[in-house]
Amino acid sequence: MNDEQPSVIRRLRTGFRNSPRGFIFFSLLPTLVLVLVFTYYPFLRGIVMAFQNYQLFDLTNVHFIGLDNFKTMFNDAKFKHASINSVYWVFISLILQFTIGLSVALLLNKRFRGRGIFQGFVFYPWALSGFLIGLIWKWMFNSQIGVINDLLIRTGIIHERIGFLSDPNWALSSVIVANIWYGIAFFAIMLLAALQSVPSELYEAGSMDGASGTRKLFSITMPYIMPTVITTTLLRAIWIFNDPSIIYGLTNGGPAGSTHILSSLMLDKIMYGGDYGAASAIGIVMIGILMLYTIFYLTVTRSEKLGDF
Amino acid sequence: MKRPLQKALKVVFLTLYLMVMAFPLYWIVITSLKPQKEIFSFPLHYWPSQLTLQNYINIIKISKFHIYIANSLLISLSAAAIVVCIAVLSAYVLARFRFRSHRHVMLGFFLTQMLPGFVALAPLYLLMSKLGLINSRISLVLMYTVGLIPFSTILLKGFFERIPSSLEEAAMIDGCSRMSALIRVIMPVMLNGISATFIFAFVQNWNELFMAVMFIDDESMKTLPVAMNSFVMKFDVDWGAMSAGTVLSVVPTIALFAVAQRFIVDGLTQGAVKG
Numbered sequence: 001m002n003d004e005q006p007s008v009i010r011r012l013r014t015g016f017r018n019s020p021r022g023f024i025f026f027s028l029l030p031t032l033v034l035v036l037v038f039t040y041y042p043f044l045r046g047i048v049m050a051f052q053n054y055q056l057f058d059l060t061n062v063h064f065i066g067l068d069n070f071k072t073m074f075n076d077a078k079f080k081h082a083s084i085n086s087v088y089w090v091f092i093s094l095i096l097q098f099t100i101g102l103s104v105a106l107l108l109n110k111r112f113r114g115r116g117i118f119q120g121f122v123f124y125p126w127a128l129s130g131f132l133i134g135l136i137w138k139w140m141f142n143s144q145i146g147v148i149n150d151l152l153i154r155t156g157i158i159h160e161r162i163g164f165l166s167d168p169n170w171a172l173s174s175v176i177v178a179n180i181w182y183g184i185a186f187f188a189i190m191l192l193a194a195l196q197s198v199p200s201e202l203y204e205a206g207s208m209d210g211a212s213g214t215r216k217l218f219s220i221t222m223p224y225i226m227p228t229v230i231t232t233t234l235l236r237a238i239w240i241f242n243d244p245s246i247i248y249g250l251t252n253g254g255p256a257g258s259t260h261i262l263s264s265l266m267l268d269k270i271m272y273g274g275d276y277g278a279a280s281a282i283g284i285v286m287i288g289i290l291m292l293y294t295i296f297y298l299t300v301t302r303s304e305k306l307g308d309f
Numbered sequence: 310m311k312r313p314l315q316k317a318l319k320v321v322f323l324t325l326y327l328m329v330m331a332f333p334l335y336w337i338v339i340t341s342l343k344p345q346k347e348i349f350s351f352p353l354h355y356w357p358s359q360l361t362l363q364n365y366i367n368i369i370k371i372s373k374f375h376i377y378i379a380n381s382l383l384i385s386l387s388a389a390a391i392v393v394c395i396a397v398l399s400a401y402v403l404a405r406f407r408f409r410s411h412r413h414v415m416l417g418f419f420l421t422q423m424l425p426g427f428v429a430l431a432p433l434y435l436l437m438s439k440l441g442l443i444n445s446r447i448s449l450v451l452m453y454t455v456g457l458i459p460f461s462t463i464l465l466k467g468f469f470e471r472i473p474s475s476l477e478e479a480a481m482i483d484g485c486s487r488m489s490a491l492i493r494v495i496m497p498v499m500l501n502g503i504s505a506t507f508i509f510a511f512v513q514n515w516n517e518l519f520m521a522v523m524f525i526d527d528e529s530m531k532t533l534p535v536a537m538n539s540f541v542m543k544f545d546v547d548w549g550a551m552s553a554g555t556v557l558s559v560v561p562t563i564a565l566f567a568v569a570q571r572f573i574v575d576g577l578t579q580g581a582v583k584g
């Protein structure tokens with residue numbers, strides 16, 4: 001009896017820490033506490049704000065106002081405009097980033113001299129922030145002394161300078177061009193990695209059966225890399241939808257709100273308006289759209305995937 | 310007969326692509342090295358008539374650029390180091406053990422990557438002011454750490470899964486505790502994965518703008534992106550100084566990525582390829 005007691009205590013003391021259960025608990029503890037307190041709590045708090053009158057400059061007057069923030073939002077022309085812009089922004093960026101990224105990946109898939117350096121250039125925009133990329137393109141798009149106007153005039157494509165960022169007819173397209181430039185790298189790299197995992201026996205078998213290059217692309221390569229295609233396009237669409245940093249750097253939503261997307265409009269309400277309630281209402285609409293999109297996308301692609309494999 | 314044409318098309322496409330990718334970087338670097346007058350003169354020069362460091366000297370004179378760089382370095386390095394320590398533990402556990410809430414933890418991590426994070430921005434600002442952490446570098450280290458834990462964990466989990474668990478089991482039979490097996494046996498093997506995660510985290514921290522703008526407005530605490538942001542508002546037309554500032558901001562991260570490109574690509578593509 002007396003002999004056993006210390007060992008029980010010892011087991012209780014060190015045993016839990018060294019048992020798999022204890023190890024799991026202590027290893028996950030810091031992560032879970034930090035993420036719950038500083039990510040999930042503020043996030044849920046933000047959702048509640050959507051139903052409150054919550055103005056940074058009037059913090060004594062915080063109270064629940066039901067759906068008023070949503071009513072104001074749906075009557076706001078800026079919100080409607082930003083919603084439509086978000087659709088263009090996401091789909092045009094995504095389709096072109098993907099198509100160009102896939103072409104580059106296909107061309108880089110075979111070894112050639114200088115491929116390493118080339119990959120470096122495909123890759124480097126990842127090291128830059130969206131904000132700085134916005135600034136760099138703002139300089140290039142400048143209507144007076146911008147290099148893009150200069151190049152277009154020199155090559156005779158245009159004869160008069162275009163206000164790429166100051167003309168509401170051009171601004172959204174210009175912002176999307178910068179975004180496409182930024183995002184090609186992601187697809188090129190992810191798809192290249194997927195292409196290199198396609199077993200070469202498949203191509204050999206294809207060649208023996210007399211399949212042409214295009215036939216092999218559509219019957220071997222594409223089905224094989226389909227899981228990567230589905231994951232990357234889904235994730236990328238969500239990131240493009242959520243990330244306002246290029247727009248912030250390039251136009252900050254201007255001219256006259258013509259380049260706002262939902263996330264940049266929301267950011268604008270937080271940083272410059274101090275209207276946290278209105279910002280959160282936009283946030284809730286965004287969460288709703290993301291959920292619907294994800295469910296829709298996964299349902300559609302899963303059926304396709306089943307057909308392929 | 311088809312071959313040479315195909316090859317030529319391929320070369321043309323890749324060259325064009327290379328030029329489009331490289332040009333913005335080239336142009337900002339060239340602008341930063343031009344004398345002030347030449348930046349605004351027509352016709353545009355694609356190679357400056359005279360190279361000068363005047364823009365760099367100006368930006369250091371008109372602002373405390375060395376302080377911003379020091380702040381950015383301090384904050385980005387500390388947050389990246391803390392993230393790696395915390396994420397290594399949780400990634401190891403999630404890679405090696407299947408427990409009841411495993412799926413929920415992973416789902417909780419994936420959700421943080423998909424939800425619009427700005428919903429949390431205003432409450433975080435209020436939380437930080439309650440904690441007295443506005444205008445403090447600690448708030449940024451804390452927020453950057455938390456923000457990167459989920460992604461770093463997912464990334465590192467992929468690296469752990471490539472290492473056979475027999476490795477640490479052997480060490481544990483020899484009398485190591487699990488913790489020391491992890492530190493002495495496993496971590497040296499996956500140094501590449503850990504470096505990739507560290508560099509990725511560093512670059513994200515170095516580039517982060519919106520939380521830094523919200524939490525910091527004291528000159529002596531500003532990070533590079535915050536400084537560039539106030540620059541845009543103050544000296545919108547001074548493209549000489551702006552381009553010098555941009556170049557100074559991007560050089561460290563581009564250099565890091567160039568050095569570690571192989572590990573990072575390897576690390577980031579792991580998960581996606583497995584599907």
